Amino acid sequence: GENVEQHPSTLSVQEGDSAVIKCTYSDSASNYFPWYKQELGKRPQLIIDIRSNVGEKKDQRIAVTLNKTAKHFSLHITETQPEDSAVYFCAATPSGGYQKVTFGTGTKLQVIP
Amino acid sequence: NAGVTQTPKFRVLKTGQSMTLLCAQDMNHEYMYWYRQDPGMGLRLIHYSVGEGTTAKGEVPDGYNVSRLKKQNFLLGLESAAPSQTSVYFCASSYSQHTEAFFGQGTRLTVV
Numbered sequence: 001g002e003n004v005e006q007h008p009s010t011l012s013v014q015e016g017d018s019a020v021i022k023c024t025y026s027d028s029a030s031n032y033f034p035w036y037k038q039e040l041g042k043r044p045q046l047i048i049d050i051r052s053n054v055g056e057k058k059d060q061r062i063a064v065t066l067n068k069t070a071k072h073f074s075l076h077i078t079e080t081q082p083e084d085s086a087v088y089f090c091a092a093t094p095s096g097g098y099q100k101v102t103f104g105t106g107t108k109l110q111v112i113p
Numbered sequence: 114n115a116g117v118t119q120t121p122k123f124r125v126l127k128t129g130q131s132m133t134l135l136c137a138q139d140m141n142h143e144y145m146y147w148y149r150q151d152p153g154m155g156l157r158l159i160h161y162s163v164g165e166g167t168t169a170k171g172e173v174p175d176g177y178n179v180s181r182l183k184k185q186n187f188l189l190g191l192e193s194a195a196p197s198q199t200s201v202y203f204c205a206s207s208y209s210q211h212t213e214a215f216f217g218q219g220t221r222l223t224v225v
Contacts, residue, residue: 006155009153031211032210032211032212034213034214036214042218043203043216043217043218043219044156044203044216045216046213046214049213051211089155089156093210093211095211099210100146100158100161100169100171100210101146101158101210101214102158103148103155103156103157103158104155105153105154105155106153106155106156
């Protein structure tokens with residue numbers, strides 16, 4: 001089955017700096033890669049996703065890049081703000097019917113004002 | 114539009130007791146999932162369902178059972194609770210496995 005590794009497990013940045021979180025996946029058939037943000041005590045919520053036919057996707061201060069050859073994808077947050085502090089999860093889903101989503105172990109991002 | 118609703122929000126069980134967690138979604142989603150979240154372990158899939166009447170095992174299914182008798186509901190059962198099942202449980206649903214998953218608010222379960 002799919003295996004997703006996520007690094008780093010914790011990340012501290014100064015407000016205004018950029019943050020990068022990286023994930024690798026094992027199944028070359030994976031074609032859907034969502035990122036979820038979980039604030040303390042709350043439920044995970046989707047912030048951005050990318051499909052295998054796209055190399056990069058941006059949404060305001062957030063971007064995701066995908067390298068299918070190397071089987072890794074990354075989340076980039078620019079101009080970080082204190083409200084970006086949360087745990088971020090990457091995930092991967094293989095193509096085909098009835099496949100399940102596999103999550104990374106999460107990255108706790110702390111933005112220091 | 115409530116989205117995904119889990120009940121209960123909190124529960125304390127004694128070892129050996131049983132309980133059922135209920136997940137309800139009003140988005141007409143085919144896919145539903147039960148995850149457990151433990152510190153440093155991320156979200157681990159317990160069981161999932163790809164439609165009414167179907168269930169399948171995830172990564173950590175031992176000690177749990179599920180049922181999906183109605184499309185909008187996905188039940189997670191613990192027949193004989195163990196301290197190792199102390200965790201936060203999240204239910205989620207999605208239109209397909211390649212679309213956004215919507216999560217419930219979570220159930221904090223403590224087994225003593």
